[in-house]
Amino acid sequence: MSVRVRRVYDPAEPEDGVRVLVDRLWPRGLAKDAARVDEWPKAVTPSTELRRWYHAGGGSYEEFAERYEAELAADEAAEALDGVRALLRKGDVTLLTASKTPQQSHATVLARLLQA
Template identity: 40%
Template sequence: MEAIVIKRVYDCKHHDGTYRILIDRLWPRGIKKIDLQIDEWNKAIAPSAELRKWFAHKEAYFEEFTQRYIQELNIKKEEVQRLRSIAQKTPLTLLYGAKHPKINHAIILKNYLLKIYG
């Protein structure tokens, strides 16, 4: 499997030679669609709206959020497999908009892909 990296959209707007996927359900605030150079916007792999709202990026909820998001990923087998296929061919960048670099769903998704398929 090629490398999987995560980057915050606000720090990495330009194409870097990897396959770039925005993995947020909502478009990041303050960024024009034309300015963010991505290969796809994958809302399907993002946490559900209900889970995202419940979590609200509160550090105290991150452990339970991780478990709940993994349960959602377990149901999204086709989409996870598709991401795996991409990562097998080319380096993959998972882009997210959350403020906190260590408390976000991109970390969970990356670890999930590496653990399940790495």
């Protein structure tokens, strides 16, 4: 079982497995049926405050990742993260984000935590 990180705008592929949207907001200009999203656990997404802080240039990616991991330790987020882990135990999971640079996004932090 593997975890992939992809842009939600990219076409779905057979090896995606369960497609999990990990953004708090629905991606602009994308119809819900075209996205082929299987799960959308909003509790595993970064808080609005953290997201705004990071996009405003408030700190480094490493600091963002640390703060995000701390948020994921909270009860509701930890429970939702366990739900994604359960999906991974059943097969492949693709984490979808609208981020233009998925490798510098929260989706990469999530993938790392899921593979640990």
